[in-house]
Amino acid sequence: MDTFSAVAQYALVALTAENLMFCLTGVFIGTLVGVLPGLGPVGAISLLLPVTFQLQPASAIILLAGIYYGAQYGGSTTSILIRIPGEASSVITCLDGYKMALKGRAGAALGISAIGSFIGGTFAVVGLMLLAPPLSKLAIAFGPPEYFALLVLGLLLLAFLGTGSRSKAGIMAVVGLMIGTVGVDMTTGERRFTAGSLSLMDGISMALLAIGIFGLGEIISTIADRSRGMRDVIKTKISNLLPNSEEWRRSIGPIGRGTILGFALGILPGGGAVISSFASYAIEKRRSKHPEQFGEGAIEGVAGPETANNAATAGAFIPLLSLGLPANAVMAILLGALQIHGVQPGPLFLNQHPDLFWAIIVSMYVGNVMLLVLNLPLVGIWVQLLRVPYDLLFPLIITFAVIGTFSLSGSTADLVIMGIAGLAGYWFQKLSYDPAPLIFGVVLSPLLENAFRQSLILSDGSIGIFLERPIALTFLIVAILSFTSVIWWPLVERLRATRSAAR
Secondary structure, eight states: OOHHHHHHHHHHHHTSHHHHHHHHHHHHHHHHHHHSTTSHHHHHHHHHHHHHTTSOHHHHHHHHHHHHHHHHHHHHHHHHHHSOOSSGGGTTHHHHHHHHHHTTOHHHHHHHHHHHHHHHHHHHHHHHHHHHHHHHHHHTTOOHHHHHHHHHHHHHHHHHSSSSOHHHHHHHHHHHHHHTTOEEOTTTOOEESOTTOGGGTTOOOHHHHHIIIIIIHHHHHHHHOGGGGOOOOOOSOOOOOSOOHHHHHHHHHHHHHHHHHHHHHHHSSSOHHHHHHHHHHHHHHHHOSOGGGTTTTOTHHHHHHHHHHHHHHHHTHHHHHHHSOOSSHHHHHHHHHHHHTTOOOSTTHHHHOHHHHHHHHHHHHHHHHHHHHHHTTTHHHHHHHTTSOHHHHHHHHHHHHHHHHHHHHOOHHHHHHHHHHHHHHHHHHHTTOOSHHHHHHHHHHHHHHHHHHHHHHHTTTOTTHHHHSHHHHHHHHHHHHHHHHHHHHHHHHHHHHHHHHHO
């Protein structure tokens, strides 16, 4: 069955009234999360994860995915109006978007941001539709050794290609792998690291960790840092949401380049949306005949990055759906959500669950249209929401998190774990430890362990099986080179700096 026939056959799954409602709910919540700085899509998805356990897999992922790419849309609103990025990927939008708002062009900045996001997101979904199926077919040839080597490479890239300290990222990844081993060994039936607690026999839930670390941790951090709650919404009247002809002319190129760049970088592990927005800004500034205008209200500085970060969200789904590898923290949580529903993304995902695969893709088409409608006509409502004080907002979020967590199992131990994870998330921020590698480790730990054990069973316990399989060996060599480069490259840079200072 070709791609377009499959889309036509399974589109009805996404277009049911129920799933359209979940898609609209997801993109609305995502936009809201993006507009209100402080929580982010990772925290919002973590908090809503318990709600999806009672849903069908398609409905659950459509809802959660909508929050993810919806937040990219909403993040630009705060960057433009109050110079506070709603999302990390909208940081660069503050430079020119806010200056445009001060010049009375807030409407044009918001308009080109929404339109560019729509174009980038839509064309990136087309790329997802065309690239994911052939990649899945290629990956079907993978056996346990190849899959283990791919997971090792993916974990290293996820941990070390993101932002922040490489050593801290490595520590967090190892801690995540260790947490993933807590519970009953599925092969031997032995308890591991449970300290005699019956509550830990099923392991530590990824959902609880995500809710605590990303949800409660962010809230505690924001409450502790009162300056993050200070918001001065620009008083300029927002009108004329469509750019003028000159602004359109200057935006077409950045939107086209941002779409391609964002999609390509989104596929790569480690913060694709953030990297793509910065890369787009750098490219547009370098290409511009008037680079001095950047930072002073250049519309290219809004159109390119906002297009790129939305295109990157669709690109991130390719490794998740076709290889079972999350490209960022949100994809790791979506991977965990699918596993909770008994669905394992990877090479066999398209063959085993074609209805779910194509429902996700079709819902992203529909979601991008919904977001365009939500972001332009309703911009006045989003501006008013910016004035909601955190003192009212955060208690409601915490209450929702507690109720959702307790409803999972009715266990007070889960609330304790969530609370500990929340405090840990706060301290991770204080000490500049990125918690994303920890979540990667927790999600990938059982997959790594199973693939490794299956490989040893195939080889009668010989570790040499990883050296005898060309694909597995290639992945492991690349992983080793990536790991060693993290160690020696800073030493090379330090040596160069020392020589330069000596001269």
